[in-house]
Amino acid sequence: MCGPVSDEDFLRKEVDAVERQAAKRIDPGTGALTISIAVLAILVSLILPWVGEHSGxxxxLGESELFLPTLFSYLALAVGVAGSGITLAVRRWVLTWVCSLGLFAGSIIGVLSIWTQQTTTSNKTIGPGPGIGLVIAVIAVVVLLVKWVKIAASRPPQL
Incomplete structure (x- = not known):
């Protein structure tokens, strides 16, 4: 037969529950400002030229027939803008890793997008080159990647 729960046992269980809940949350600190500026840079880059005469x-919207810049634009908007916004709002540790992994893929595809704009199969020695908007978006995605990995890796180990 179990006796009544003491105040100490009740308090210990409550503290443990709060500790488990706090371990699932992040505090981006001043990194939230950098993340917000990088998200704004991605949004501003959409009005600048990315591929030839096409804006971001x-x-x-699919007006460019190039696969990599289009895929990069989807990743930059989905993970860079929406994912970062949701993660900052919810502040869950798991979402920081989701953003980190998505931005890692996005940064690789972004760099490949720039590279494909600098190469060509025609007789020209240099391709048309990436637009300034594409370069800004790739830099912003890399900045977001660094910030989210830094925040995600800062979680103390669970005992």
Whole structure:
């Protein structure tokens, strides 16, 4: 037969529950400002040229027939903008790793997008080159990647 629960046992269980809940949350600190500025840079880059005469918004809407810049634009908007916004709002540790992994893929595809704009199969020695908007978006995605990995890796180990 179990006796009544003492105040100490009740308090210990309550403290443990709060500790487990706090371990699932992050505090981005001043990194939240850098993340917000990088998200804004991605959004501003959409009005600048990305591929030839196509702006970033036109690439997102599928007016460009190039696969890598289009895929990069989807990742930059989905993970870079929406994912970062949701993660900052919810502040869950697991979402920081989701953003980190998505931004890692996005940064690789972004760099490949720039590279494909610098190479060509025609007789020209240099391709048309990436637009300034694509370069800004790739830099912003890399900045987001660094910030999210730093925040995700800062979680203390669970005992």
């Amino acid at each position: 918004l036109q690439v997102v």
